[in-house]
Every structure is written in structure tokens, then in C-alpha cells.
Amino acid sequence: MSKTETKKFICVACPVGCALTATIDGTEVLELEGNTCPRGVTYARDEVANPMRTFTSTVRVGGGALPVCPVRSRTPLPLKKVFDVTKEVAKVSLPAPITIGQVIIENICGTGTDIIACRSLGVRPR
Amino acid sequence: MNANTVKNVDVAVIGGGPAGIAAAIAARKEGAERVVVFERDWEAGGILQQCIHPGFGLHMFKEELTGPEYVDRYLRLAEEAGVEFSLNTMVFSMDKPQSFDGRKSASFWVMSPKRGVENIKAKSVVLAMGCRERPAGAHAIAGTRPAGVYTAGTAQRFVNMEGFLPGKKVVIRGTGDIGLIMARRMVLEGAEVVGAFGAMPWPAGLRRNVAQCLDDFGIPCYLGYNVCELHGSKRLEGVSVVQVDRNRRSIEGTMRFVECDTLLLAVGLIPENELTRMAGIKIDSYTGGPVVNEFMQTSEECFFAAGNVVVVYDVVDFVSQEGERAGKAAALYAAGKLEKGPRYFSVEAGPNVKGISPCELTGGQDATLFLRVLEPVEQSCRLYAEPGIFSQKLRYARPSEMNEVRVSAEKLNALPPDVKAIKIGLEIL
Numbered sequence: 268m269s270k271t272e273t274k275k276f277i278c279v280a281c282p283v284g285c286a287l288t289a290t291i292d293g294t295e296v297l298e299l300e301g302n303t304c305p306r307g308v309t310y311a312r313d314e315v316a317n318p319m320r321t322f323t324s325t326v327r328v329g330g331g332a333l334p335v336c337p338v339r340s341r342t343p344l345p346l347k348k349v350f351d352v353t354k355e356v357a358k359v360s361l362p363a364p365i366t367i368g369q370v371i372i373e374n375i376c377g378t379g380t381d382i383i384a385c386r387s388l389g390v391r392p393r
Numbered sequence: 394m395n396a397n398t399v400k401n402v403d404v405a406v407i408g409g410g411p412a413g414i415a416a417a418i419a420a421r422k423e424g425a426e427r428v429v430v431f432e433r434d435w436e437a438g439g440i441l442q443q444c445i446h447p448g449f450g451l452h453m454f455k456e457e458l459t460g461p462e463y464v465d466r467y468l469r470l471a472e473e474a475g476v477e478f479s480l481n482t483m484v485f486s487m488d489k490p491q492s493f494d495g496r497k498s499a500s501f502w503v504m505s506p507k508r509g510v511e512n513i514k515a516k517s518v519v520l521a522m523g524c525r526e527r528p529a530g531a532h533a534i535a536g537t538r539p540a541g542v543y544t545a546g547t548a549q550r551f552v553n554m555e556g557f558l559p560g561k562k563v564v565i566r567g568t569g570d571i572g573l574i575m576a577r578r579m580v581l582e583g584a585e586v587v588g589a590f591g592a593m594p595w596p597a598g599l600r601r602n603v604a605q606c607l608d609d610f611g612i613p614c615y616l617g618y619n620v621c622e623l624h625g626s627k628r629l630e631g632v633s634v635v636q637v638d639r640n641r642r643s644i645e646g647t648m649r650f651v652e653c654d655t656l657l658l659a660v661g662l663i664p665e666n667e668l669t670r671m672a673g674i675k676i677d678s679y680t681g682g683p684v685v686n687e688f689m690q691t692s693e694e695c696f697f698a699a700g701n702v703v704v705v706y707d708v709v710d711f712v713s714q715e716g717e718r719a720g721k722a723a724a725l726y727a728a729g730k731l732e733k734g735p736r737y738f739s740v741e742a743g744p745n746v747k748g749i750s751p752c753e754l755t756g757g758q759d760a761t762l763f764l765r766v767l768e769p770v771e772q773s774c775r776l777y778a779e780p781g782i783f784s785q786k787l788r789y790a791r792p793s794e795m796n797e798v799r800v801s802a803e804k805l806n807a808l809p810p811d812v813k814a815i816k817i818g819l820e821i822l
Contacts, residue, residue, distance in 0.1 A: 276604065277600045277601060277603070277604035277608075278601070279601040279604050279605040280601075281451055281601070282448065282451075282599050282601060282707070282708060282794065283601075283794075284599055284600030284601040284604070286600075303788070318609075320605065320609070321447040321457065323445050323446050323447060323459055324445075324581055324582075325445065325552075325553055325556065327556065332435075332436075333554055333555075333556070334555065334556035335553070335554065335555075335556040337445035337459060337461050337553060339445075339447065339459055346609060349581070353581050367461075367462065367465050385445060385459045385461045385462050386442070386461035386462070386464075386465060387465070
């Protein structure tokens, strides 16, 4: 018999921020209370097994209207990989122009998701 | 004043942030011929361009976007709708509205490097200047005045748009959303964040931001604390923090020194209404924004307002929706077709409610009112509008999140003629 335990956390799926209480067995959610939508179920399952977050940061741009361009992970990636990801993203330097949605790094740190540009950025001058 | 040119427009929108862009699109869709957005920055988008975190667009686009992506979507819609943008253009002076043929119209003055000074005449105006952070000078912190003290939004611009990090060891004063989001951002950029210190017993920002910005990175959140003194001669070397009671009075014997080289201030946003005042428009003393009715129309009938210039919002999607309402009404006014309702009601704050907007209703169309609660209620409660025109059960109510009250014109107009005030309140069930 494995032991069950309860875990409390705030759902970050939307601004409501439901206070979830999950009864868990290892990395499996047996029961969930406090969620008010199905996104909470998915969030709790991930949060117990492997917390996932959308990653956002910036990359350096040469000759652009701004010296940096905002980027994000196309889909959420494991929270535990966030610092590995941020180190990889920090190494990038691209020439302008940048187009929104452009892939900056494919399959970042083997997470299966890409880092993409969040805006278009033309060349200098502004 | 002499201007190089006088330009006539139908609907002028002042400010190219989310409220202004949405207003301009709605004005075009309502049939206004010439709709121009005046934006002082080199590009439209406003503060969203520096909000590179996700969480925008859940209502409008049913997906989670970053700030710049949300702007990109709206700029495409604006282009399709035929909205004109006048960028790098500062609106620096506003004349009092003029009456002509029984209708009022606006006149204001802009400056830009390309065209110099111009006088703009508009049949109607949407004020969408947004808000400004409470500046360092308004914080009443004792001690020295070293470098390293920034508002959270300034730091956000430095990091996310200008590409440099304002410090290495950071204390955050306040627990507003921008402060929480900057805590995570600074950590990801290699800085150490010592903690966020908020005076109230609850965080000012959303719970999800406490979870994903502080908890995820092991950053402590100190509630019931004030940052009361700065130390350091040239560069900040540390701050004194002290525990405070519910009335924000320092508790003796609790002061301690916290080492840091950077202090970010995340305490409050103030609607930016210098131009509104110049036009002689009535300001609500509580929200700091113009008094508006359900059409987002101000006390000067050719002026409309939307977004954070009216009241500070929590979610940008609501700002866009409000922009649409203002833009549509402004276009109708410009065409001489805006019909107010037959009544006049003032909206008053009852128990545990503050900063309601709109705060006047005419019964001309269904109204969406936004408000915040004064203190958090973490149990079943009821939000109501008396006399008997709205009632909604809520599972909770928190100051960090706005609440909506929807009032139908039909119900308002059915009220007895002696009813001149609507009272909104929250009661615990």
C-alpha cells in the first residue's frame, strides 16, 4: 500500500487563481478540490507530476529598432528546466529584422517546444 | 498659439495603448470616416510592449498571449479597420470644448519631429492616456537618495526593451502585479531578489502571480512590512524594513537592515489626466479618473474615456472591451447620433466597495460597471446593486481583482422617478 497525501497550491492557469487541494499518491492525483474549471484538472495533474510553465524572456538583436526582442516558449515547458532554458536563450544574438512567430531556438533543451519571437522588430532607425 | 497646420478629424484618440487601439477600431466600425490615434512613443501598443510575460488575451482571443503578441493582434485589426496612427506625436495642450450648432467639438495641440506643432480639431475625442506609476518622490521613504531606486515599470522597460539589468540584489517595495512579475524577471536575468515587502496583510497582486513569480523561485513575500529607509551614498547599499500594523503604523523593535543594491517600487498606479483637466472635465476624487456614464462619456459631452485613464484595471481584455464602448459612442457622437438615456443616476459605493466606474448612468444602454472590494473576502458573498437591479453570488472577492456589475437599461428605466442613486455593495453570506 502506498501512502496518500494532500498538497495545496494555487492554480496559475488564469487570473482567478483557484486554491487547489489535491489528494495525491506519488505523482498521481486521486482527488481534486477547489478548481472551478477543467483547466484546473490539467494544471493539478502537471503540478504534481511535473510542473509546467510558459517561459518568457528576451534575446539580443543587432541593428534593430530595439536592442532586445521578447521571446517565449510556444507551449509550457517543465519548471525544473527553466534555468537551463534561460542560459541557452541568453546566448542568442540575432540580426534584425525579426518577424513575430519566428522560431528562435528549436526544441529548446530537449523539451519538445520551440522558443519563438513575440513581436516583429524592424531595423534601425526607429 | 500658432500652428503649421490645422487638421480636422472625426474621432481623435489620445494614446495608442490597448484602450486607444480598441476605441479607434470600434469608431471606424461605427462609421467614423477619419479616426486618428495620437501616440507619443515611436510605436503603438503602450505599456503592453514591455509586458513580455504571458496572461493576456484569455477573454478576447481565448488563448494566453504575451503583451507584445496581444498588441500585434490588435494592430492587425486596426489596419484592416482603416485606423490612422500619428506616432512620435505628443498631445501637449487641450482647449476647452467649443459649441457650434448646438454641438460641442474639441481642439487640441500636438507636436512631432516631422510636422512641428499642429492644431487638431475633432468632432469627438477618446481619452486613452493610461496611467503612471506612483513615483519614488511620493513614497515618503527616509534616508539618503542614492542611485538604484526605480519604479517596477521603469525596471521592466530597462530589462525587456532597453536590454540592461538595473541591479544585482533587489528588494521590492509593494506586492502589486508589476512588482511580482519583475521579481521573476530579475531572477531569470541573473539577479538575486531578497523579497517583496507589502504593507497590507494580503498581497496587492493576483494570487497566481504570487505563486508563479515568487513561490516558483523561492522568493519570500513579507506581508505587513514597510520599507522605511534608504541607505548608501552613491549607490543603494541597503534598506530598513519594519513591520506595520493594519493602520500602517510601524511596530517598535521590528526594524531591521536588508542589504541590496536595487529597490523596485510597486505601489500603486495613478490615472494620467493632465489633458482631461485642461479640457475642464470633471474628475472622480476616488478613482482619479474622469467621471463617465455608461457610454464612457465624460462631463464634456464630446469627450469619451477608456482604460486605465479612467480607473486602473487588472486585466487588459476588459480595457479593450471598454475601449470598444468608448470608441463606438464617440463615433456616434461625431455623427450626431448618440442618444443618452432619459434618466440620471449617480452610482455610490456601499459596504466593502471602492472606485466604481462608470459612476453615472442614464439608462441609455446596458451598462458594465467595474469596481474593487476594499478588503478580501474568502467565502461566499453577494455583490449587489440597489434598489434590486443586480445581485450575484461570488465564491470570493479580492482587492487584486476587479468585479463586474451588469445593469440593464430596461431595469434602470423601470425604477421609480424619485430614485436618483444606485448603491453597490458586497455582503458576506
